[in-house]
Amino acid sequence: EDTWSVADKTFTSRLLVGTGKYKDFEETAIAIEESGAEIVTVAVRRVNVSDPKAPMLTDFVSPKKYTYLPNTAGCYTAEDAVRTLRLAREAGGWDLVKLEVLSDDKYLWPNNVETLKAAETLIKEGFKVMVYTTDDPTMCKRFEEMGCVAVMPLGAPIGSGLGVRNPYTLKIIIEQANVPVLVDAGVGCASDAAIAMELGCEGVLMNTAIAGAQDPIRMARAMRRAVQAGRDSFLAGRMPKKLYATASSPLDGTFF
Amino acid sequence: EDTWSVADKTFTSRLLVGTGKYKDFEETAIAIEESGAEIVTVAVRRVNVSDPKAPMLTDFVSPKKYTYLPNTAGCYTAEDAVRTLRLAREAGGWDLVKLEVLSDDKYLWPNNVETLKAAETLIKEGFKVMVYTTDDPTMCKRFEEMGCVAVMPLGAPIGSGLGVRNPYTLKIIIEQANVPVLVDAGVGCASDAAIAMELGCEGVLMNTAIAGAQDPIRMARAMRRAVQAGRDSFLAGRMPKKLYATASSPLDGTFF
């Protein structure tokens, strides 16, 4: 069977999903179920801790069934991100976490300098850090060498739906990596997810592409199959590209 | 349920597959099974008619289970194509056919002038013609107006694996059509199939992408899911594309 592992846990599904931006927790739960995801990320900042009567995500998406991956969405400094994840560990015992430190609230672009600082501290404190970053091969390598358990380069800016903008850099990142590479952010439709998987990465993480579709449940199903299809397409070894069928050698990319 | 119809038959699967280029009929049968296809195209020219002891495709891929769609692969003139399909009708009673007339054996590019002539004759003779052609909106419209039951524009040259080269023309073809539009030829990997379906066409036909993969069985499965994923992705209504998440209006494509 085709599985992948991170931090000594093994998974079958290669689609990881966020839990934000849905109409309500019910829709969240159905969409996640339909997506086949085994790992869900949760913004620690958005978890309701103050009102004990309000509905809780955990009542709809059981932490017994899904691996919760607390994330630092909304954190713009290393300090803030570290504090947030310490809180998550105290509250729920989670130490497998998704670290993201953004630079601003317009482009939501990763701030690698702050992310590096946060990663260093968190790893020292025993966290297993899956790190969200740019599609920068050198930066990804550095995060791996620091001890991050997975690197999660972006396909395109968060919430942009632009798909995989630069397959070349992702290809280099995947070639170089000794930890799982997951494409995180940018996917907008099913073919985007398939393209990411065909590059050979271990998985794809998305949120808006599902929650922001007109029919999130149907899109969740589309994404489940697209990730499976992309994975199989990668493993099956695609036919060569040629300018025409009878060409004796594959297209060498010289002009296009 | 999401189905589509052609010539009064209704289908659930939107993946149509060819039967050529496999190692043997056993592999053909397993790959087709795995693809979930309900319609298979068969090159009349390649059907064994002379040696009664040689293995027959029909022994492995039952015409009772699959809708056979005889095609005119290898025909370079209208006359030749018409003769070939008459033969198929006499032999097996098939009148739902795939017409293709190519211009040469290097690029395998459709010859629309000869195809028009053949379609005219065949329709007069009562054939239900699904026609392979270029991604030319005017030509597709003309085939529809002549009475073809489906138009099958290419995504890229046969056997090239280049994927959907021109989504703009396909988009126009689909917008204009009152008969099913199936993207035929060009698909090379799973994401290509998903992209075709996300344009809103009714289905995708392929052969080399599956038969020419290193592991055809696995690729067949990838394609089944990719077509389903692309269809759902189309129906679900994707999120808008934006240069950044907080942009108030979708990307207007002015520069890219």
Place this chain on the structure above:
Amino acid sequence: EDTWSVADKTFTSRLLVGTGKYKDFEETAIAIEESGAEIVTVAVRRVNVSDPKAPMLTDFVSPKKYTYLPNTAGCYTAEDAVRTLRLAREAGGWDLVKLEVLSDDKYLWPNNVETLKAAETLIKEGFKVMVYTTDDPTMCKRFEEMGCVAVMPLGAPIGSGLGVRNPYTLKIIIEQANVPVLVDAGVGCASDAAIAMELGCEGVLMNTAIAGAQDPIRMARAMRRAVQAGRDSFLAGRMPKKLYATASSPLDGTFF
């Protein structure tokens, strides 16, 4: 010196321009001057013939300086196109013409069936036909074999500004051709023109890209240089594409 020829005339400039859609004839004249074009196309239908006092294009863009290429813009049938060009020959003696027959006034897509009919008649009558058509290698070959003196496949629909949508088909057309291939329609900005030239075609024809820019004069200059740059870039023999500089073999296009 790097020149090209059509119908026994030799030209240095590889940029051909339309004369429509400008603010006034003065702007038309300056833009054309700045573009460096030696051939200008003129819609016969739009030529003023009724009011002798109204300004005339020929007063601003001299037929002594520029080669006038009458075109059949606005014609939707072979008959109409033929009649229009006969008129042009009678009026101005022009027999080098640009034939275009469109299918509708929404997409402005070439109608190849009508274009074929018109070309046949015109060639019989001694016209030298430069033909506007789709990027269909077989159709382009057919026009060449009929006796057209140049084939002018579209880069994208007229007035769309989408650039060269399918370099693969243009590449095949150019490889196969024994008459000049000019990319006509679709160019929107300077890089589009350079891309067309880098494919190895003989020239580029455009109108809206210049006349529809906010500053047509400056865009005309941009286009002049872009066409020269693209031509030189083609002739100079570009460096190979590689995934990284030290790769021993050029990028084989297997995955992207």
Place this chain on the structure above:
Amino acid sequence: EDTWSVADKTFTSRLLVGTGKYKDFEETAIAIEESGAEIVTVAVRRVNVSDPKAPMLTDFVSPKKYTYLPNTAGCYTAEDAVRTLRLAREAGGWDLVKLEVLSDDKYLWPNNVETLKAAETLIKEGFKVMVYTTDDPTMCKRFEEMGCVAVMPLGAPIGSGLGVRNPYTLKIIIEQANVPVLVDAGVGCASDAAIAMELGCEGVLMNTAIAGAQDPIRMARAMRRAVQAGRDSFLAGRMPKKLYATASSPLDGTFF
């Protein structure tokens, strides 16, 4: 007149060129002349300092005519880069410099962490730093805020000839910047250079695209015009992109 400035110097040419990889200094000189460049970058490491009789670049490409921009090609640590530029300042009095610190000799990818360290030191020591980096908007902003006089994000890896791989990130970088943005590395042919300029950057820097062409002199001329054309194309304000000419609104990029 359309000029740009860096470190209080004003330039007309927007094409900056490297001086390496040519057959000999004579070819270097002619190609640079033909390119119209006013700024040339020189790898300090490759400057001949040991053999007084060997030919010198300065004898062929006069520092009186061209602005020399010493660069740190071949440096893999901040320390090394700083030492190299100190040497350049001592030797030639140059303080306007191009800083690049790479991570490895395979992908030649920028090492932003080391580059940050080097930039900090160099700026303190009074250098005017033009910095080569990834197409990371946050990193570019950080270099600007530190005091770099120009940021030079890559279009694609050095020596790859892949062109501008991610116009979206460059667009964001340019939108955000208050210092000149120059696209550095990745250009392979003339259209690539035009595309970079059409994004609105201040200039383009290249080396292999010219020196590695089969005819470097002709390619240098192509690049000069391509950069001018791209600049004019940007300033002229291009026509909108539409799926078809008569569409009332520009293409919104929803599906492609």
